[in-house]
Amino acid sequence: MRRLRILVADDHPVVRGGLRQLLSEAPDVGDVGEAADPQQILDAARTGTWDVIVLDLGLPGRGGLDVLRILKDEQPGRPVLVLSMHAEDQYAIRALRAGAAGYLTKEAAPDKLLEAIRKVAAGGRHVSPAVAEQLAGAIGGDATGAPLHAALSDREFEVLRLIASGKTVGDIAGVLSLSVKTVSSYRARILDKMGLRNNAELMKYAMEHRLVDLDL
Structure with missing residues (x-):
């Protein structure tokens, strides 16, 4: 069985370490890389053969959405799963429009994170039913109730x-x-x-x- 290679992109060492430990214990995960700032993330993405990039949006300097857009411009086929501290209703639609394959909050259970990673690695998209409804409304031009x-x-x-x-x-x-x-x-x-x-x-x-x- 080919094991997944995952790049964890987050500016907090504790978060990166925790995710590395969690992912390394999964039987279908192989290499787990780390990157702490926008330049490290872009360099690692350009030089590595990652199956999935797990990206935080709250990066110092250049924001995570900018990094996401660059990643998708340079490597449109590589899935990026956004893992954010922000609630879905604040960032999910923007992240998906920028090219993310999925959006998950850091409050999600570990098994949900692994499920999302496997899904986007296989070419799918991971969004909650609430986000799917928001996205459908945004595409249809329905701004009712939008902040x-x-x-x-x-x-x-x-x-x-x-x-x-x-x-x-x-x-x-x-x-x-x-x-x-x-x-x-x-x-x-x-x-x-x-x-x-x-x-x-x-x-x-x-x-x-x-x-x-x-x-x-």
Whole structure:
């Protein structure tokens, strides 16, 4: 039996170590690699022959959605399973649109993670019934009940999260390799689309909807 080769991409050593131990105990899993930041993840993906990449979205610097898009642009056939601390209703649709083969929260039971990995490795997709319904609604253009941030583009959404984490426009420009003027334009569009007046209201909204990682 050919055993799966899995790359675990997460910036927290404890999480990587725990996942490595869990996966290594599965009889159908072989090599388990680790990567801690966006550049390590991309380098490992480019040089390794992984069957599945298990990717966290809360990465430092360049966000996990950006990394996901690059991975899918460079290797569209390689499945990426997103394993995130964020609830499905906050990130799942964006991750699937960016090319993820599945989405799972870190609260999932170990057997569910292994089930999801095996499914995407075999060419399937892993989504909960709730996410499948959200995705169908999004494709059909039904935005009923959607949160305000659902109207944002992926880049606007990323800028929102960085602002909410306390970063200045200059900080964000450096992180995303954009000009300060461009980041300011994104900020203005975000406030306009969401009907918010200032950063304070934006930060309050992000905290209420659990969109912010304070270690970004």
